[in-house]
Amino acid sequence: xxxxxxxxxxxxxxxxxxxxxxxxxxxxxxxxxxxxxxxxxxxxxxxxxxxxxxxxxxxxxxxxxxxxxxxxxxxxxxxxxxxxxxxxxxxxxxxxxxxxxxxx
Amino acid sequence: xxxxxxxxxxxxxxxxxxxxxxxxxxxxxxxxxxxxxxxxxxxxxxxxxxxxxxxxxxxxxxxxxxxxxxxxxxxxxxxxxxxxxxxxxxxxxxxxxxxxxxxx
Amino acid sequence: xxxxxxxxxxxxxxxxxxxxxxxxxxxxxxxxxxxxxxxxxxxxxxxxxxxxxxxxxxxxxxxxxxxxxxxxxxxxxxxxxxxxxxxxxxxxxxxxxxxxxxxx
Amino acid sequence: xxxxxxxxxxxxxxxxxxxxxxxxxxxxxxxxxxxxxxxxxxxxxxxxxxxxxxxxxxxxxxxxxxxxxxxxxxxxxxxxxxxxxxxxxxxxxxxxxxxxxxxx
Amino acid sequence: xxxxxxxxxxxxxxxxxxxxxxxxxxxxxxxxxxxxxxxxxxxxxxxxxxxxxxxxxxxxxxxxxxxxxxxxxxxxxxxxxxxxxxxxxxxxxxxxxxxxxxxx
Amino acid sequence: xxxxxxxxxxxxxxxxxxxxxxxxxxxxxxxxxxxxxxxxxxxxxxxxxxxxxxxxxxxxxxxxxxxxxxxxxxxxxxxxxxxxxxxxxxxxxxxxxxxxxxxx
Amino acid sequence: xxxxxxxxxxxxxxxxxxxxxxxxxxxxxxxxxxxxxxxxxxxxxxxxxxxxxxxxxxxxxxxxxxxxxxxxxxxxxxxxxxxxxxxxxxxxxxxxxxxxxxxx
Numbered sequence: 001x002x003x004x005x006x007x008x009x010x011x012x013x014x015x016x017x018x019x020x021x022x023x024x025x026x027x028x029x030x031x032x033x034x035x036x037x038x039x040x041x042x043x044x045x046x047x048x049x050x051x052x053x054x055x056x057x058x059x060x061x062x063x064x065x066x067x068x069x070x071x072x073x074x075x076x077x078x079x080x081x082x083x084x085x086x087x088x089x090x091x092x093x094x095x096x097x098x099x100x101x102x103x104x
Numbered sequence: 105x106x107x108x109x110x111x112x113x114x115x116x117x118x119x120x121x122x123x124x125x126x127x128x129x130x131x132x133x134x135x136x137x138x139x140x141x142x143x144x145x146x147x148x149x150x151x152x153x154x155x156x157x158x159x160x161x162x163x164x165x166x167x168x169x170x171x172x173x174x175x176x177x178x179x180x181x182x183x184x185x186x187x188x189x190x191x192x193x194x195x196x197x198x199x200x201x202x203x204x205x206x207x208x
Numbered sequence: 209x210x211x212x213x214x215x216x217x218x219x220x221x222x223x224x225x226x227x228x229x230x231x232x233x234x235x236x237x238x239x240x241x242x243x244x245x246x247x248x249x250x251x252x253x254x255x256x257x258x259x260x261x262x263x264x265x266x267x268x269x270x271x272x273x274x275x276x277x278x279x280x281x282x283x284x285x286x287x288x289x290x291x292x293x294x295x296x297x298x299x300x301x302x303x304x305x306x307x308x309x310x311x312x
Numbered sequence: 313x314x315x316x317x318x319x320x321x322x323x324x325x326x327x328x329x330x331x332x333x334x335x336x337x338x339x340x341x342x343x344x345x346x347x348x349x350x351x352x353x354x355x356x357x358x359x360x361x362x363x364x365x366x367x368x369x370x371x372x373x374x375x376x377x378x379x380x381x382x383x384x385x386x387x388x389x390x391x392x393x394x395x396x397x398x399x400x401x402x403x404x405x406x407x408x409x410x411x412x413x414x415x416x
Numbered sequence: 417x418x419x420x421x422x423x424x425x426x427x428x429x430x431x432x433x434x435x436x437x438x439x440x441x442x443x444x445x446x447x448x449x450x451x452x453x454x455x456x457x458x459x460x461x462x463x464x465x466x467x468x469x470x471x472x473x474x475x476x477x478x479x480x481x482x483x484x485x486x487x488x489x490x491x492x493x494x495x496x497x498x499x500x501x502x503x504x505x506x507x508x509x510x511x512x513x514x515x516x517x518x519x520x
Numbered sequence: 521x522x523x524x525x526x527x528x529x530x531x532x533x534x535x536x537x538x539x540x541x542x543x544x545x546x547x548x549x550x551x552x553x554x555x556x557x558x559x560x561x562x563x564x565x566x567x568x569x570x571x572x573x574x575x576x577x578x579x580x581x582x583x584x585x586x587x588x589x590x591x592x593x594x595x596x597x598x599x600x601x602x603x604x605x606x607x608x609x610x611x612x613x614x615x616x617x618x619x620x621x622x623x624x
Numbered sequence: 625x626x627x628x629x630x631x632x633x634x635x636x637x638x639x640x641x642x643x644x645x646x647x648x649x650x651x652x653x654x655x656x657x658x659x660x661x662x663x664x665x666x667x668x669x670x671x672x673x674x675x676x677x678x679x680x681x682x683x684x685x686x687x688x689x690x691x692x693x694x695x696x697x698x699x700x701x702x703x704x705x706x707x708x709x710x711x712x713x714x715x716x717x718x719x720x721x722x723x724x725x726x727x728x
Contacts, residue, residue: 001148001181003206004129010208011178014170017203025628044625044707052204058162063684066638074635074716076705077625081180081203083148092178092203099641099705099716100676102627104634105252105285107310108233114312115282118274121307156308162266185284185307187252196282196307209356209389211414212337218416219386222378225411260412268375289388289411291356300386300411313460313493315518316441322520323490326482329515364516370474393492393515395460404490404515417564417597419622420545426624427594430586433619468620474578497596497619499564508594508619521668521701523726524649530728531698534690537723572724580681601700601723603668612698612723 005085008049016055016065016095020046020075021088045102046075049090065095072102109189112153120159120169120199124150124179125192149206150179153194169199176206213293216257224263224273224303228254228283229296253310254283257298273303280310317397320361328367328377328407332358332387333400357414358387361402377407384414421501424465432471432481432511436462436491437504461518462491465506481511488518525605528569536575536585536615540566540595541608565622566595569610585615592622629709632673640679640689640719644670644699645712669726670699673714689719696726 005011013019023045048071054062067073076099080091109115117123127149131138152175158166171177180203184195213219221227231253235242256279262270275281284307288299317323325331335357360383366374379385388411392403421427429435439461443450464487470478483489492515496507525531533539543565568591574582587593596619600611629635637643647669672695678686691697700723704715 001178002129002145003149003178004127004147005149005206005208007208010206012205012207014177014202014204015200019204023628025626041626043628045627045629056161056167057684058682060161060165060167061684063680073638074625074627074707083178083203096639098638099707100638100643101636102629102634103636104629104631105282106233106249107253107282108231108251109253109310109312111312114310116309116311118281118306118308119304123308160265160271164265164269164271187282187307209386210337210353211357211386212335212355213357213414213416215416218414220413220415222385222410222412223408227412264375266370268369268373291386291411313490314441314457315461315490316439316459317461317518317520319520322518324517324519326489326514326516327512331516368473368479372473372477372479395490395515417594418545418561419565419594420543420563421565421622421624423624426622428621428623430593430618430620431616435620472577472583476577476581476583499594499619521698522649522665523669523698524647524667525669525726525728527728530726532725532727534697534722534724535720539724576681576687578682580685580687603698603723 001082002084008085008088008090011050011083013050013052013092015052016063017052017092018048018065018067018095018098019050019083019090019092020048020073021090022046022075023072044075044077046073046091048073055095067095067098067101072104073098074100074102105186106188112189112192112194115154115187117154117156117196119156120167121156121196122152122169122171122199122202123154123194123196124152124177125194126150126179127176148179148181150177150195152177159199171199171202171205176208177202178204178206209290210292216293216296216298219258219291221258221260221300223260224271225260225300226256226273226275226303226306227258227298227300228256228281229298230254230283231280252283252285254281254299256281263303275303275306275309280312281306282308282310313394314396320397320400320402323362323395325362325364325404327364328375329364329404330360330377330379330407330410331362331395331402331404332360332385333402334358334387335384356387356389358385358403359383360385367407379407379410379413384416385410386412386414417498418500424501424504424506427466427499429466429468429508431468432479433468433508434464434481434483434511434514435466435499435506435508436464436489437506438462438491439488460491460493462489462507464489471511483511483514483517488520489514490516490518521602522604528605528608528610531570531603533570533572533612535572536583537572537612538568538585538587538615538618539570539603539610539612540568540593541610542566542595543592564595564597566593566611568593575615587615587618587621592624593618594620594622625706626708632709632712632714635674635707637674637676637716639676640687641676641716642672642689642691642719642722643674643707643714643716644672644697645714646670646699647696668699668701670697670715672697679719691719691722691725696728697722698724698726
């Protein structure tokens with residue numbers, strides 16, 4: 001989805017949505033040779049940029065989300081809403097769609 | 105959906121519905137050249153015009169909506185109910201369908 | 209659905225159902241020329257004629273409906289149950305299917 | 313569904329089921345001329361013959377049904393379970409499937 | 417479903433299941449003439465043989481079933497699980513699938 | 521599903537799962553003649569080998585399962601998860617999928 | 625799903641997710657002969673490597689998962705999210721998708 005945003009930091013996810021940016025695979029081999037982009041497999045890792053205030057449970061109470069800005073996470077292969085700011089692509093997931101935190 | 109409305113301000117969304125108007129992309133380049141409308145990508149941004157009183161939770165209590173008139177929001181690429189007032193087009197979304205607030 | 213009703217006022221919607229009648233578009237232009245019916249776009253506006261007592265929440269309590277007889281409302285393009293009384297057509301919607309109230 | 317019942321009055325609907333019999337359209341015009349059955353539109357009206365004790369809410373409490381024997385109701389064009397007693401046809405609806413009461 | 421059961425009485429339905437046996441239509445006319453089985457319409461009536469202890473509501477409490485052994489009931493035209501004991505066929509329904517009790 | 525298990529007794533079903541083994545139909549007639557396996561109808565009966573601790577209700581409390589090891593049960597014609605240990609086949613059902621207990 | 629992870633131990637499953645690694649079937653017969661990989665049936669067994677903190681029940685309380693790291697479990701033939709770390713493949717399941725614990 002195209003936007004006129006100048007800065008992704010202006011985006012404040014609503015409810016239980018999590019804004020992430022996919023981490024790019026190295027396009028350079030260990031020995032320093034550059035690989036063509038098409039031969040690089042897409043990674044399922046992303047960096048959390050912003051998190052929503054949490055969804056509402058059946059009593060109208062906020063349910064805190066599981067991750068925080070800066071977290072590195074494992075994302076599902078499909079789903080999420082793509083957001084384009086300039087040439088960069090970002091994705092919005094629901095909190096429960098994220099698979100795991102990466103502590104590395 | 106065609107209407108006989110004279111003014112979009114007469115529309116009061118029901119329950120958790122949010123009335124928005126999509127923000128148009130600039131049809132003029134930075135250097136002042138006008139672009140043909142067809143070459144301009146549709147933006148996923150909208151301005152909130154009016155909000156419903158909120159849906160009802162399982163105990164019949166109102167659940168406040170997440171946005172307010174004047175907010176700029178990121179909208180999903182599909183869904184919502186189109187409303188036409190004169191030549192202008194508007195859309196009604198459910199509150200939880202809106203993706204993010206834009207603070208810019 | 210055909211009925212033998214003599215008067216639409218005899219119809220008392222059950223639970224959260226709302227009886228409405230679609231508002232007809234003017235078939236006369238501002239300058240007084242009559243348009244053929246087929247060239248007139250169907251409007252998404254309706255007048256509320258009668259409302260049900262409200263559905264029941266999970267504790268068996270009535271949940272009041274959002275509109276009242278006389279209200280002008282924006283209706284969805286599809287759905288509802290058609291009712292025919294004589295030559296007139298009416299529609300029954302569930303309360304949550306109505307999109308907005310029109311205050312004009 | 314065929315039955316060996318001698319009398320429809322023996323049928324006691326279970327839970328929130330409502331036993332109705334569709335009202336036949338007049339096959340005689342106002343001026344007394346008889347119409348062939350095939351030219352008579354099927355009506356969406358029915359007479360309530362018997363009602364179940366009501367379904368159970370999540371706490372096991374009975375939820376009273378919305379109509380009572382003798383009521384005239386507007387029924388949906390599809391759905392319900394047909395019951396045949398002798399040559400007569402009846403239908404069983406769930407309470408929430410009935411559209412409106414007819415007070416005429 | 418074939419079984420090695422010697423006696424249908426050994427079958428104790430679980431949760432909200434109801435074991436019934438369909439009532440056969442008379443294959444003899446009122447005047448005593450026997451009809452070929454194929455010309456006899458299948459009846460939607462059944463005799464309740466055994467009932468389960470009831471399903472569990474959301475608090476783990478038993479929800480009593482609506483019928484008891486010996487009851488004659490109206491069954492839906494489809495659904496249920498067939499059980500074969502010797503040459504006899506039986507059916508297991510969930511309690512809420514039964515349509516009506518027959519008091520005749 | 522193939523496994524490397526040496527003994528089916530090592531399998532402890534999780535939540536509301538029930539481990540059963542289908543009972544084989546006699547391949548010998550009453551008069552002692554052996555029938556080819558293909559002419560023997562598959563039975564819908566099974567022996568319960570192990571039961572899970574029970575699923576969790578909405579308050580996180582265990583909901584006891586309806587059967588216990590040793591019980592003979594009527595199983596549905598489809599569904600369940602097959603488990604193979606050596607040459608033997610077993611099936612895991614959810615508790616509510618079992619149809620009836622067999623007391624014979 | 626490809627990842628840039630150096631160590632699977634960096635992966636901390638979210639909510640009720642369970643990280644497992646499928647157990648390989650022996651590719652050597654009892655008598656020590658090696659079998660070609662293709663002739664070895666895939667096993668439905670896996671070792672639990674890490675577990676999430678548990679999902680949230682309707683009151684926002686954690687629901688503990690059923691297994692712990694080190695447990696050997698029976699996994700369903702389909703489903704789960706594959707994760708690749710170097711040449712190794714892992715799978716993330718929801719807790720309720722695991723079929724049984726293996727105590728052997």
